Every structure is written in C-alpha cells, then in structure tokens.
Amino acid sequence: xxxxxxxxSDIASVERVVNRWIVDYNLSLALELFKxxxxxxxxxxxxxxxxxxxxxxxxxxxxxLKIRILQFLARINDGEKLDLGYDPDMPVSPLESALLIxxxxxxxxxxxxxxxxxxxxxxxxxxxxxxxxxxxxxKATEMLNKHLMEPADRVAAQKLIAMRFEVEGSDGADExxxxxxxxxxxxxxxxxVPLKPCKxxxxxxxxxxxxxxxxxEDEKTFVQLEQEVETEIQDVGDLHLELPSDSETEQNDxxxxxxxxxxxxxxxxxxxxxxxxxxxxxxLLSKQHYTVARLVTEPxxxxxxxxxxxxxxxxxxxxxxxxxxxxxxxxxxxxxxPVSDDETVILTxxxxxxxxxxxxxxxxxxVESSDSxxxxxxxxxxxxxxxxxxxxxxxxxxxxxxxxxxxxxxxYITPEKRPVKRxxxxxxxxxxxxxxxxxxxxxxxxxYITPEKRPVKQxxxxxxGKKRSSGTPKQNxxxxxEDCITPVKRPEKQPSTAPSEKKSKTDHNITPEIVGETSxxxxxxxxxxxxxxxxxxxxxxxxxxxxxxxxxxxSLYKTAKEGKVTWTSDEVDFLQKETRCNESFRSNSxxxxxxxxxxxxxxxxxxxxxxxxxxxxIRSYYGFKERTNVNLKDxxxxxxxxxxx
DNA sequence: GTTAGGGCTAGCT
DNA sequence: AGCTAGCCCTAAC
Numbered sequence: 001x002x003x004x005x006x007x008x009s010d011i012a013s014v015e016r017v018v019n020r021w022i023v024d025y026n027l028s029l030a031l032e033l034f035k036x037x038x039x040x041x042x043x044x045x046x047x048x049x050x051x052x053x054x055x056x057x058x059x060x061x062x063x064x065l066k067i068r069i070l071q072f073l074a075r076i077n078d079g080e081k082l083d084l085g086y087d088p089d090m091p092v093s094p095l096e097s098a099l100l101i102x103x104x105x106x107x108x109x110x111x112x113x114x115x116x117x118x119x120x121x122x123x124x125x126x127x128x129x130x131x132x133x134x135x136x137x138x139k140a141t142e143m144l145n146k147h148l149m150e151p152a153d154r155v156a157a158q159k160l161i162a163m164r165f166e167v168e169g170s171d172g173a174d175e176x177x178x179x180x181x182x183x184x185x186x187x188x189x190x191x192x193v194p195l196k197p198c199k200x201x202x203x204x205x206x207x208x209x210x211x212x213x214x215x216x217e218d219e220k221t222f223v224q225l226e227q228e229v230e231t232e233i234q235d236v237g238d239l240h241l242e243l244p245s246d247s248e249t250e251q252n253d254x255x256x257x258x259x260x261x262x263x264x265x266x267x268x269x270x271x272x273x274x275x276x277x278x279x280x281x282x283x284l285l286s287k288q289h290y291t292v293a294r295l296v297t298e299p300x301x302x303x304x305x306x307x308x309x310x311x312x313x314x315x316x317x318x319x320x321x322x323x324x325x326x327x328x329x330x331x332x333x334x335x336x337x338p339v340s341d342d343e344t345v346i347l348t349x350x351x352x353x354x355x356x357x358x359x360x361x362x363x364x365x366x367v368e369s370s371d372s373x374x375x376x377x378x379x380x381x382x383x384x385x386x387x388x389x390x391x392x393x394x395x396x397x398x399x400x401x402x403x404x405x406x407x408x409x410x411x412y413i414t415p416e417k418r419p420v421k422r423x424x425x426x427x428x429x430x431x432x433x434x435x436x437x438x439x440x441x442x443x444x445x446x447x448y449i450t451p452e453k454r455p456v457k458q459x460x461x462x463x464x465g466k467k468r469s470s471g472t473p474k475q476n477x478x479x480x481x482e483d484c485i486t487p488v489k490r491p492e493k494q495p496s497t498a499p500s501e502k503k504s505k506t507d508h509n510i511t512p513e514i515v516g517e518t519s520x521x522x523x524x525x526x527x528x529x530x531x532x533x534x535x536x537x538x539x540x541x542x543x544x545x546x547x548x549x550x551x552x553x554x555s556l557y558k559t560a561k562e563g564k565v566t567w568t569s570d571e572v573d574f575l576q577k578e579t580r581c582n583e584s585f586r587s588n589s590x591x592x593x594x595x596x597x598x599x600x601x602x603x604x605x606x607x608x609x610x611x612x613x614x615x616x617x618i619r620s621y622y623g624f625k626e627r628t629n630v631n632l633k634d635x636x637x638x639x640x641x642x643x644x645x
Numbered sequence: 646g647t648t649a650g651g652g653c654t655a656g657c658t
Numbered sequence: 659a660g661c662t663a664g665c666c667c668t669a670a671c
Contacts, residue, residue: 592655592663592664592665593664594663594664595663595664613647613648613649614647614648615647615648616646616647616648628665629646629647629648630647630648630649630665630666630667631664631665633648633649633650634663634664634665634666635663635664637649637650638662638663638664641662641663642662642663
C-alpha cells in the first residue's frame with residue numbers, strides 16, 4: 001500500500017517536473033511567437049499552455065512573471081476585441097486588463113522604469129485609440145482623462161485652448177480651416193478641458209494630440225493612434241474631423257497646427273510655420289500595417305524616438321509639398337505600398353554644381369567638433385529592452401523553489417479591488433509568492449489570460465470547475481486554465497505575420513528574431529564555449545576587436561542567410577552584441593554605422609516620395625535620427641554606385 | 646541651413 | 659593594391 005502511494009507520488013513528481021519543462025518551453029515559445037508576430041501560433045501555444053497548466057506543474061521562481069507576461073501579451077493580442085472579457089466581474093477591455101496586469105507586474109517585479117513607463121503609455125494610448133476606433137467615444141474620453149491627461153497635460157491643454165481662443169479672436173476672419181470652423185469656441189476659464197465636449201470626436205482628437213505632445217515625445221504608437229482615430233472618425237461619417245483636402249492652403253494648415261498642439265502653446269514651442277502634424281503622422285502610420293500587438297513587439301516601437309522626432313522636424317516643412325492626404329489615400333497606402341506613385345513629388349531641378357575639386361581642404365581640416373547632429377550620431381544607441389525581465393523576479397521569489405508561479409489571483413485584476421493602482425494588494429501577492437510553496441504555478445485564474453465574450457459571463461468549459469481550491473495541497477499549479485487561455489471568442493483572423501518583412505530586414509541588421517529563427521536551441525545557448533571549429537568564423541582582420549567583429553558578423557550573416565548554420569553560444573552572443581551596437585564600428589573619426597536594410601528601404605521610399613536631394617525632408621519624415629542629411633546623401637550615392645537604385 | 650561633390654580612411658578582397 | 663562604405667569637408671546656394 002505504501003509502495004503504491006510512493007509510486008504514485010513519484011509519478012506525480014515526475015509529471016510536475018516535466019510539466020514545468022513544458023510550461024517553460026511553451027512560455028518561451030509564446031513570447032518568441034509574439035515577438036515574431038505569429039499571433040495565430042501564439043494563440044495555439046497559449047492553448048497548449050492552458051492544457052498543460054491544468055495539470056500539476058512544478059513552479060519556479062520566475063514562473064509568475066512569465067505567466068504574467070503571457071497574460072499581458074494575450075490581452076494585447078486581443079486588444080482590439082472589445083467584446084472579449086477577461087474578467088467576468090468587471091467589463092474591462094483586454095487592453096485595460098493588460099494595463100492592470102502591467103501595474104501589478106511593476107509592483108511585483110523589478111522592471112526597468114523606462115520600460116514600464118513606455119509600456120504604460122503605449123498601452124494607455126492604445127486603450128484610448130481602441131475605444132475611439134470602436135466608436136466608444138465616451139469610454140475613450142474617460143480613459144483619456146483617466147490615464148493620459150496628467151496635470152501637465154491639463155496645463156498644456158489649457159494653454160492650447162487659451163491660444164486657440166486668442167487665435168480665434170484675432171485671426172478668426174482669416175481662418176477657413178475646416179476643423180476650426182466646426183470647433184466651438186471654448187472658454188478657457190470655464191472649461192479648459194471639457195469632459196463632455198459638444199463634439200466629442202474633435203475634442204478627443206485634440207486631447208489625443210495634446211497627450212501625445214505632452215507625454216509621448218518618442219511615441220511612434222501615437223502615429224497609429226492618429227491614423228486610427230482619423231480613419232474611424234471618417235468611417236462614422238463625422239465630417240468635422242476630416243483632414244484638410246489637398247487644395248487647402250498652407251495657411252489653413254498653419255492655423256490648424258497653431259491650435260491643436262499643447263506643446264505649441266507652450267513657451268518652448270515649435271516654430272509657428274509648422275503644419276501637417278497629424279497628417280504626417282497618418283502618413284507615417286500608413287507605412288506599415290500595425291496591430292495592437294505590434295506596438296508592443298515592434299522594434300521601432302521599442303526604439304521609439306524616430307518618428308516623433310520626424311514629426312517635430314517635419315512640421316516645419318512637410319505640408320508644403322505634401323498636402324494632407326485624404327483618408328482613402330492613407331488607407332490605400334496602408335494596404336499596399338507606403339508610397340504611392342501619385343504622391344511622389346515632382347523632383348525639383350538640380351542646381352548646377354561646381355565641377356572643380358575642392359582646393360586645400362586637407363589644410364582646412366581642423367580639429368573641430370562637428371555639429372550637434374554629428375555628436376548625436378555618436379551617441380550610443382539605446383538598447384532595445386525587452387518588455388520585462390523575468391529573471392529579475394528571482395530576487396523576490398528565489399526562496400520558493402516549489403512555490404507557485406502564481407500570486408496572480410483572480411481578484412487582483414478586478415477593478416473593484418484595485419480601483420486605481422491597487423498598491424495595497426502587492427504586498428499580499430508578494431507574500432503569496434513566497435508562502436505558497438506548494439501551490440504551484442496557479443493563481444492565474446480563468447479570467448486572466450483568456451478573455452471571454454462579454455455576454456458569456458460564466459465559463460462554459462469544465463475548467464471553470466477546475467479552479468484550484470484552497471484545500472487541495474499540491475494543487476494544480478496551473479493558473480492558465482483551458483478557457484482561461486483560450487478566448488471564448490477567437491480572433492477570426494490573425495494579424496499578418498509579414499514573413500517577407502522579416503526576411504527583408506536582414507541585410508545589415510541581424511535581429512534577435514533571426515537569431516531565434518536560425519536553430520538557436522537551448523542546448524546551443526547553453527553549450528560551453530568550446531564550439532566546433534567548423535562553426536567558427538575565421539578572423540581576418542588585423543584590428544582585434546572591431547575588425548574581427550565586422551568580419552565575423554558578415555560571415556555569420558552570410559551563413560545564416562543560407563540557412564545552414566547552428567549557432568554557437570558565442571556566436572549568438574556575438575550577434576546579439578552586434579545587434580545591440582546597431583552594427584556600429586569604429587572609424588578613426590568616430591562611430592560608423594552600417595546602413596540597415598530598413599534604413600535603406602526608408603531612404604528609397606523617401607527619395608521616391610520627396611525626390612533626390614531633399615535629404616532634410618527625407619530625414620525628418622522617416623526619422624533618421626542617427627543619420628545626417630549628408631549621411632543620407634552619401635548612402636544614396638553609394639546605392640547608386642551599387643546600382644541598387 | 647541645406648546640398649552636391651570630392652576626398653579620406655578603415656576594412657575587405 | 660584596389661575597392662568599398664561610410665563619413666568628412668567645403669563650396670555653392
């Protein structure tokens with residue numbers, strides 16, 4: 001009898017360990033798939049996790065964070081499906097739910113503040129955008145005021161409105177801007193930031209822009225927000241928010257810009273001749289097909305500074321040659337080519353240039369600090385940081401080798417119990433993390449990862465009955481019950497995985513995705529550095545560090561492109577390091593950066609759009625923050641030499 | 646301030 | 659040694 005019990009105990013132990021492996025693997029896989037934007041696969045892996053975690057799973061210290069991340073991503077993935085609910089008690093949208101999870105993650109785990117802030121803001125913006133997109137303007141307003149309109153924004157908004165008031169008072173007769181005509185005069189003293197504007201879409205748009213300008217100085221995501229807002233508003237037939245047509249004058253754009261941006265109302269504002277901000281943003285957005293999930297995974301969204309800078313700079317010039325596009329145009333671009341032929345600007349005639357060579361330039365070459373732009377180029381590239389750092393949770397949970405991966409109780413997400421920040425609950429969760437040594441990975445209740453269609457309030461599957469009862473020791477650590485992970489309402493179509501895009505993004509820029517796609521296995525990653533000689537790459541350079549890096553990089557990439565490599569750990573590390581450095585290498589005069597395929601593509605598009613020679617515009621429009629105009633010109637020259645163009 | 650075009654140089658072949 | 663990519667420099671605008 002005792003032997004039987006012992007045997008079953010062994011089986012249970014084995015199962016828990018194996019299940020833990022499976023969960024670990026699938027969690028990693030899910031993250032990877034999400035990163036690769038393979039959302040259909042992501043959902044499938046989520047299903048697998050759901051099934052596995054219904055079984056006993058040995059928990060590890062970092063499992064709570066991993067599961068929390070999966071929950072977070074699942075909600076992001078379902079972010080646009082407002083009819084999905086993760087919490088039967090509180091009808092929050094998936095993105096709101098994600099926000100709550102993010103809050104809890106920041107409380108329970110050590111996550112870099114910068115990442116947190118970025119994720120928070122992106123999420124908040126997307127919440128508002130999603131509500132607007134779905135016509136839930138009241139909700140959008142509520143979210144906007146709740147999440148985005150910080151006191152600073154309100155001040156900025158007040159300035160904006162005050163300025164609008166002045167503009168209307170002084171220049172009102174001259175204005176024929178469509179938007180200005182329909183925006184009712186606002187009394188800045190009475191209602192600087194009206195909660196219930198007479199024309200909600202207009203006010204929301206202003207607020208969005210205000211919030212964007214004030215908060216998201218580096219937010220590319222707001223570009224999408226703008227596009228979605230404008231598209232949606234037009235879709236619902238609100239003519240008031242139509243963008244100015246191509247025939248509208250630059251003065252109209254000027255007026256529009258003057259009154260829309262709170263930052264422009266601030267002392268350190270942009271030059272008054274700015275225009276085209278939202279339109280430019282819309283065009284920027286149209287360059288890629290975004291999904292909510294992409295906003296989280298896109299490298300560009302992580303490395304976020306490009307487009308906002310482009311916006312700031314473009315405001316000075318973009319609208320002159322490129323009047324705002326209509327929504328249809330934007331949609332067309334979004335669907336296909338980011339730059340259509342009809343919007344290509346007629347090339348300006350080249351100025352006649354001298355043909356003589358520069359004389360005495362060597363003597364004139366003085367040791368002079370380059371301009372600020374060049375200095376900027378020499379700044380270290382910011383590292384792309386992952387949304388979270390699972391290992392960082394170890395410090396808090398390290399003592400619980402058998403502890404549950406949980407700490408994610410069903411109540412921690414419900415707004416009733418966490419009205420605003422729910423900081424009070426964090427300690428209890430931490431305590432649970434450390435105390436539930438036998439609890440396993442559970443604690444992730446049904447409504448955490450899996451949304452349900454709102455009308456369906458009760459779980460229909462058996463898993464609802466599988467909720468871990470507190471009375472079952474060694475209870476199933478799974479927090480990811482089957483219906484918890486699997487949405488009740490499955491997405492009918494998954495966002496495009498865009499494999500070609502991934503593929504095209506490789507020439508000079510080996511991304512982590514590529515590393516992941518090229519047979520990087522755990523074993524390879526964990527293998528000792530003594531790799532097989534045939535996999536090593538010959539070092540050909542005489543300069544030990546940089547040159548060898550460059551050589552090795554090229555060799556590795558060439559081999560990788562042929563798809564016949566098994567990466568060794570040092571190679572992977574090397575590639576990751578190279579990626580982090582953005583393919584920089586030292587020159588005698590500073591840091592040189594290889595042009596990535598993405599940059600090259602943008603340059604091509606820019607030349608197509610603005611014409612060769614308009615490097616400043618191209619740079620601004622595409623946010624070549626780390627490239628000077630001359631860099632663009634030189635690259636274009638190189639491309640022409642290569643007959644790439 | 647921006648652009649064109651020549652020059653320079655590290656790295657590669 | 660020759661080639662190339664990326665950057666620098668300067669005149670022209």
